[in-house]
Amino acid sequence: MGKVNENYLKLPGSYLFSRIGKKIRDYEAANPARSVIRLGIGDVTQPLAPAIIKAMHEAVDEMGRAETFRGYAPDLGYGFLREEIAKKDYQDRGCPIEADEIFVSDGAKSDCGNIQEIFSPDSRIAVCDPVYPVYVDSNAMAGRTGEYDEKAGIWSNVIYMPCMASNHFVPELPREKPDLIYLCNPNNPTGTTLNREQLRVWVDYANRSGAVILYDAAYEAYISTEDVPHSIFEIPGARTCAIEFRSFSKNAGFTGVRLGFTVIPKDLICDGVALHGLWARRHGTKFNGAPYVVQKAAMAVYSDEGRDQLAHQVSVYMRNAKVIYEGLAQAGYEVYGGVDAPYIWLKVPDGMTSWEFFDWLLEGPNVAGTPGSGFGPSGEGYFRLTAFGTYENTVEAMRRIKEQSGDRARRG
Ligand code: MLT
Numbered sequence: 463m464g465k466v467n468e469n470y471l472k473l474p475g476s477y478l479f480s481r482i483g484k485k486i487r488d489y490e491a492a493n494p495a496r497s498v499i500r501l502g503i504g505d506v507t508q509p510l511a512p513a514i515i516k517a518m519h520e521a522v523d524e525m526g527r528a529e530t531f532r533g534y535a536p537d538l539g540y541g542f543l544r545e546e547i548a549k550k551d552y553q554d555r556g557c558p559i560e561a562d563e564i565f566v567s568d569g570a571k572s573d574c575g576n577i578q579e580i581f582s583p584d585s586r587i588a589v590c591d592p593v594y595p596v597y598v599d600s601n602a603m604a605g606r607t608g609e610y611d612e613k614a615g616i617w618s619n620v621i622y623m624p625c626m627a628s629n630h631f632v633p634e635l636p637r638e639k640p641d642l643i644y645l646c647n648p649n650n651p652t653g654t655t656l657n658r659e660q661l662r663v664w665v666d667y668a669n670r671s672g673a674v675i676l677y678d679a680a681y682e683a684y685i686s687t688e689d690v691p692h693s694i695f696e697i698p699g700a701r702t703c704a705i706e707f708r709s710f711s712k713n714a715g716f717t718g719v720r721l722g723f724t725v726i727p728k729d730l731i732c733d734g735v736a737l738h739g740l741w742a743r744r745h746g747t748k749f750n751g752a753p754y755v756v757q758k759a760a761m762a763v764y765s766d767e768g769r770d771q772l773a774h775q776v777s778v779y780m781r782n783a784k785v786i787y788e789g790l791a792q793a794g795y796e797v798y799g800g801v802d803a804p805y806i807w808l809k810v811p812d813g814m815t816s817w818e819f820f821d822w823l824l825e826g827p828n829v830a831g832t833p834g835s836g837f838g839p840s841g842e843g844y845f846r847l848t849a850f851g852t853y854e855n856t857v858e859a860m861r862r863i864k865e866q867s868g869d870r871a872r873r874g
Contacts, residue, residue, distance in 0.1 A: 469605040474612070478595045478836040479503045485820075486830050499859040501786075501847045502830040504650070504804065506715045507855075508778060511771035513762040514714060521758035535751030538742060539566025539723065543757045547723060550764045551708070557695035563727050563738065565745055566752050570680045570709035570722040575600035576748075577676055577705065577724070580740040581642060581732070588621035588640035590633045592651050592837030592844070594678065597644040615839045624840040625652060627809070631798065632660055635667050643668060645694075646678040648685060651837045651846040652807040653783075653799015657689040661697050668703035674732055675704040680722075683713035683776050685802045693725075701727040705737065712804065712850075714763045714772055721756050779804050782856040783849035789860035790847075793867045804849040807834070811867070819845050822870070827862035 475481065482502050490498055510518075524530035538544070544561040552559035567573050575596050578585075587601050598620060601607050608619030616622060621640050623633035631654035633645075645664060648655045656664075668675045677694040685692055694700045706725040710716035726738045762768040783800040790797045796809035810819040816833030823829050823845075834844030849856070 467603065467605075469603050472610050473599060473602055474610065474615075477599065478832070481836075482820075482830065482832060485824065489824055496828050498824065498828045498830050499851065499855045499862075500830045501851050501856070501859055502832045504712070504848045504850050505717050506712065506779075506850050507852050508715055508775050510715050510719070510759075511762075511768060511775060513765055513768035513771055514759050517762035517768075518755055518759040521755040524758075525755065532754045535754055535757065537746045537749055537751045538562075539564065539752065540754070540757050543760055544723075546761060546764050547708075552693065552695060552725075555692060555696065557693050558701065559695055559725055559727065563725055565724045565726065565741060566757065567722050567724060567745070567749060568720040568752050569711060569716075570678065570707040570724075571596055573707050573722060573724045574676070574678055576744070577707075577741070578604055578606065578642070580737060580744055581674075585641035586619065586621060586639070587642045587644065588623055588636050588673075589644045589838070590625045590646070590649070591622040591839060592625065592834055592841030593644065594646055594650045595837065597676070597678075598838075615835060615842075622838065622840070625649070625654075626840055627796070627798065630654070631807075632656060635663070639671055640673050642676055643673050644676045644678070646680070647694075648681040648690070648803035649799075649805075650678075650681065650803070651805055651832065651834065651841065652844075653801075653803035653805035653846075654807070655685070655687065655690045655802045657687075658691050658697065659689075661691055661694060665694065665697045665699045665703060669699050672732075673703070674730070674737070675700075677704050677706045679706055680709040680712055681803050681805075682708070683772070684780065684804055686780070687802050690802050695725070695727075701729050703730065705730065705741075710760055710763065713776065714760070714768075715775065716756075716760075719756055719759065721752055721760050778853065779849045782851060782853060785853075785856050785860055786847050786849060789864055793864045795867075800849065806847045806849065808845050808847070810834070810843050810845050812870075816842055816845055823863070826866045826870070827859070829859045829863060 544564040548561040607617035625631040631652045682692040694704045709722040728738045786806045787800040798807040800806040816835040820833045832846040834841030
């Protein structure tokens with residue numbers, strides 16, 4: 463008789479975005495005349511940029527000719543892409559990262575979820591609260607998080623670092639000592655950021671305490687503020703304490719194409735062991751390389767043409783962010799984020815819970831967002847809207863929210 467991994471049985475019902483998706487589908491099925499505007503999951507809406515499509519077409523043609531056909535890709539990524547990433551994302555920005563420290567994968571979500579495998583099962587994790595659910599859920603599956611308290615929404619063996627308006631969404635150094643620290647900057651879900659000095663505090667702490675920082679920089683393309691680092695490797699000392707995750711989903715619209723990479727410096731030693739070698743072993747065993755066509759498409763992200771086109775795409779999303787931020791502020795909401803990130807984080811009005819506000823927004827203005835409590839206990843009372851919709855839908859969503867928020871306030 464086989465036995466299941468009982469850690470899975472401790473997980474809350476379903477993954478946050480699956481639960482939201484189901485609620486929207488159920489509502490639409492019951493109300494076919496209503497059109498719901500989706501500002502929940504951070505999925506892009508603009509088509510792939512012309513430079514990327516061109517590179518993809520060329521790569522597809524290569525795959526159709528015997529002399530240029532390719533089979534398995536190198537499991538750590540093609541040299542051409544690793545070189546390009548190392549140069550353009552790191553060395554040109556003054557970060558000391560080499561091509562063989564880049565591991566190309568099918569996306570940051572997989573890497574953020576899988577990285578915990580190379581650490582001891584009794585490692586203690588620290589997460590910002592609220593937080594991208596993948597970090598906690600993947601550790602829960604590995605049995606690292608203790609018991610789940612459904613009512614409080616917390617795991618007994620996780621160190622939560624509250625990020626709220628009262629501390630400007632900047633996590634404080636934990637009192638208990640973690641082994642692994644997850645940081646996401648710009649932050650999902652709050653849309654706020656750590657500046658260089660604030661990040662330096664964490665790098666120094668990790669080096670002092672022997673903790674490893676797992677740094678998710680999936681939203682770096684949205685940074686416009688000078689003092690916000692694009693990579694943790696801009697901070698001196700990060701090479702000996704940090705792993706960085708990057709994604710092509712949000713900067714190049716690859717949510718459906720799938721590509722990302724992880725950077726592990728060779729001098730990152732944990733427990734006397736180089737993590738670079740462990741991840742290479744894990745990656746080589748469990749991953750057969752991202753598709754050639756997709757890695758060639760990613761090369762266009764770094765071309766002059768591609769860069770211009772993608773900068774334009776980012777500016778379209780950030781125009782949405784401004785529409786949401788200003789619209790909500792005008793409607794009297796307390797609003798955060800949306801300046802260096804495509805997420806807007808708002809305080810739920812009238813003492814409602816995050817899920818109550820979700821239901822009101824879905825059933826009244828017919829707009830779908832993400833309840834803050836889905837990201838952790840300190841997210842309760844907050845709500846996330848994404849700027850990844852179309853401009854027209856975003857404007858319409860704000861018109862509906864403003865109109866119906868007024869009605870709700872008048873009804874008291
Ligand atoms: C989100 O909505 O938080 C993201 O889209 C999820 C993801 O990138 O996996």
